[in-house]
Amino acid sequence: MKAARLNHSPGEAPLTLHELCAxxxxxxxxxxxxxxxxxxxxxxxxxxxxxxxxLSTEGMLERTVFSSFLLEVAAALRPSLWLVxxxxxxxxxxxxxxxLAQTRGIAEIAVKVxxxxxxxxxxxxxxxxxxxxxxxxSAAQIDHALALGAKVMTTDRPRLALERRQNFPNxxxxxxxxxx
Numbered sequence: 001m002k003a004a005r006l007n008h009s010p011g012e013a014p015l016t017l018h019e020l021c022a023x024x025x026x027x028x029x030x031x032x033x034x035x036x037x038x039x040x041x042x043x044x045x046x047x048x049x050x051x052x053x054x055l056s057t058e059g060m061l062e063r064t065v066f067s068s069f070l071l072e073v074a075a076a077l078r079p080s081l082w083l084v085x086x087x088x089x090x091x092x093x094x095x096x097x098x099x100l101a102q103t104r105g106i107a108e109i110a111v112k113v114x115x116x117x118x119x120x121x122x123x124x125x126x127x128x129x130x131x132x133x134x135x136x137x138s139a140a141q142i143d144h145a146l147a148l149g150a151k152v153m154t155t156d157r158p159r160l161a162l163e164r165r166q167n168f169p170n171x172x173x174x175x176x177x178x179x180x
Contacts, residue, residue, distance in 0.1 A: 008157050017051065021058035031060055032152070035068040035077070043073055067110070075104035081152060082109045083134055094120055098127045110134050110152055113141045121148045139164055
């Protein structure tokens with residue numbers, strides 16, 4: 001991983017989870033940790049357990065919110081955010097997505113920013129769930145997320161998101177989740 005380079009950075013390598021914990025430990029910001037699926041769409045065997053072990057060792061487990069596109073992974077980890085893929089949102093529909101999240105104890109859902117709109121955000125929030133977006137990388141997408149009042153925004157460009165947030169003084173996005 002240290003050979004990889006982050007998009008929209010001056011050539012920086014990704015941080016290890018230990019390095020990220022060292023940055024977050026002294027500041028009062030929750031850590032958001034996405035548990036990814038493998039290329040086959042299935043969970044990496046043992047990944048969630050290894051992540052939990054590191055977070056526990058680093059004293060960050062209680063300050064971490066987990067996210068995943070995998071419903072069962074999101075449901076197994078607490079607290080969690082379910083990242084709803086465009087095909088799931090289209091095939092299952094917003095009402096059933098909300099019901100699935102509620103029955104599995106998931107408190108937050110996020111959809112691709114280009115599919116997010118005010119009626120969907122309203123449905124999610126009316127159901128008592130937090131609403132977020134992912135894939136907000138351009139200024140227009142970030143502005144759209146902020147205008148919707150998304151609680152969580154995942155972006156490859158956190159500096160741009162923080163700059164754009166200044167244009168929305170009445171909107172309080174609680175988490176800008178930098179994908180690293």
